[in-house]
Amino acid sequence: MGNFFKIFSVSLSFLLLWEADARSYTVAKQQLIKVGNATEPKDLDPATVTGTPESHILDNLFEGLMAYQPRTLDPIPGVAESWSVSADGKVYTFKLRKNARWSDGVEVTAQDFVYSWIRALSPKTASEYAYQLFYVKNGEAFNAGKIKDPTQVGIKALDKYTLQVSLENPTPFFVRLTSFHTYYPVPPHVVEKEGKEWTKEGKLVSNGPFKLKEWKLNRHIHLARNEHYWDKEAVMMNEVIFYPVENTDTEEKMFVAGDLHMTSTVPTLKVPFYQSKMKQNPNQYQIYKNVPNLAVYFYRFNVRKKPMDDPRVRRALALTVDRKLIVERVTRGGQLPAGSFTPTVAGYFYQGQHTLPVSVTPEAIAEAKKLLKDAGYEDPKTMPKIELLYNTNEAHKQIAIAIQQMWNKNLGVEVELFNQEWKVYLDSENKGNFNVSRAGWVGDYPDPNTFLDMFVTNGGNNKTGWSNKDYDKMIDMAAETLDQAKRFDYFQKAEDLLLTELPILPIYFYTQQKLISEDVRMLEEGKITEWYDNITDRLLYKYYVLVDVKK
């Protein structure tokens, strides 16, 4: 396969003819892809960033011990060539490949990983995502400052190419985790020299298929081929430009004008337009793509404040939101109404039981009214005012208006809407300045744990103030169990508790909608195929190729 690609990339300058799908095309001379990336990244430090716009860039700059298969997300060898695990499932040994290099030519060693993980865990780094590394032995204690000596943390470089990781519990999804950005290596020789400035243009050194060429604040981030990447023969794309376009209408206009190959999303009100356009030309290579996502759209209830402190009120509100109507008439992008918290996505191995009804029936309304009455709010006017907070966005607004009306119509509850800019909104959520707030969560790795460990007592992303000892116990037990069936059983029990107490109101499971130029194709097993995505929308341009379609 490697040989094939070598020939291939050498002959890129020639025009090759392909007759794979309906229309013939040639591989484009210029392999430069331009993509919309929603917002300006806060930083490009793999240890500290938490958002998807950042991860979309980092996934192309860096590579972890494991990489992932772009369609299935299964772990495939990255910097590590192979790995083995002890019988109790607690000690992992990774063998690193000898030809892994940083983009400045320096070797990537096991010691680099030890340095990077300790750095991510260090209280000095103050990473919000440090908890991703808490599975590593003593990781949590080191992060909390209870252990000062970094050698006590379960990460050891046995030699230059062997890394041994000891875990707190057998964590069946640990290998998957090593392809997540908090686990990416950072170059010690650059970080030590440049300090906080190391992610800046001209300084950042990475070990993935691409390196940072240019970072123009609020304009674009430009990546170029990393000639030192160990698998560079497999990479056809030469350059990637990320545009931080916040306004979805602007992004769509850029796409229509041909300034973008791929958008990050599609404006809600334009969805029917693109759907009908595709219906008219079913044979044309599709420009509108809709992929189910391992992500949930939900509302948080602040259980520290009245009236949301009462589970009966929360249940009454949950019963009177018609999620089916919302996905069918408001979002209209093929989303699934959520009757559970963990997403139901085809091909994803844990299916949460849908215990919440997704439609509103007269019986449900009667039940909800009774619950409100029991909670002491027979006249909803006596209820403390409910404020619904969302970050400024057209789609969130539409959903909030629809839900505001549903609560008003079904229960007579008055809700006031508040929108705030992203950073202000995050701040309000963290400080608990809300009654109900919009939220979305995309799985960091394909395991229910990434959704359910959010709501443990005082969890960093809990934000609702909700705490339940039985729930915490279930999540802990699941972490200690290797048997998948048993683990899922614990997760199901935890989720049942979550859906009874309802500190959250699941609304729908996302689909990832994009506009994609017909010039964008992808590589799979050495062949050029149509574009495809995975359920967490991690985009690896390593596997992308641009073509010229014959008109």
Place this chain on the structure above:
Amino acid sequence: MIMKAAVVEAEKGRSLWQDAFQRLLKNKMAVIGFCYLIVQASLAVLAPWIASFPFEETDLLLGAVAPDSVHYFGTDALGRDMFTRVLHGARISLMVGILATAVSLAIGVLYGSISGYMGGRVDNIMMRLLEILYALPFTFFVIILMVLFGRNIYLLFIALGAIQWLTMARIVRGQVVSLKKMEYVDAARSMGVGHVRIIASHLIPNVLGTVIVYVTLTVPNVILEEAFLSFLGLGVQEPMASWGTLISDGVGAMQTYPWMLIIPCASLMLTLLALNFLGDGLRDALDPQASKD
């Protein structure tokens, strides 16, 4: 004292104001504009009674429908009646226009006339201060106010008015500077009339003509600025609507549901046009010298 009214009336000449009114009536566009505004304003005031749907009521099953005999202006993506929403939007937009203009009028006339009348160092300081305020970017000012005091529609009126008074103050000052040299002001002063009285009863009534013209031009400005702020998401909160928020919503639906954009835009445009015609007419009527060229 009893008088024979008829006799006195026959002798009464036409005042400057009556003259101006006659001239205004001759300007067809201004009259049409004025009538349109009256109709628009009364529709806005009577909106809750005229509109056949509550403005916040959604009908998700219906969704967006084009204008028909039930929904005269169609519905938006959530099934809300656009006719109702445009009428309610007019309430907010016109209210902003009128209230913010009133705020700007009050501050501007007072500030300008004091500055112009006092002259000298006071005038100098007041005008430099005004120039400093001019230099402040208006959007930032409003955003800061919104962040500090939270979102509140009345605050929006005040914030918009607080920005519009700057030009008003300059115009008034210029007028006052030339008026205060008039003989009747000198006469009043020599009779020992106080500063406050001179400003209030001699100067302000005489700058009113110019001020009225400027007011009719300020109202559309303020409506546009509110639309701009709402477009940015700083204006009124859902489910309430102003023309600005309706247009902002409509832009996103331009290709799919064009009526969501066209109708509020047309309402805003017609009102602004009417106000501008009226303003032009008033200027010609009140200041016949200026319109000769």
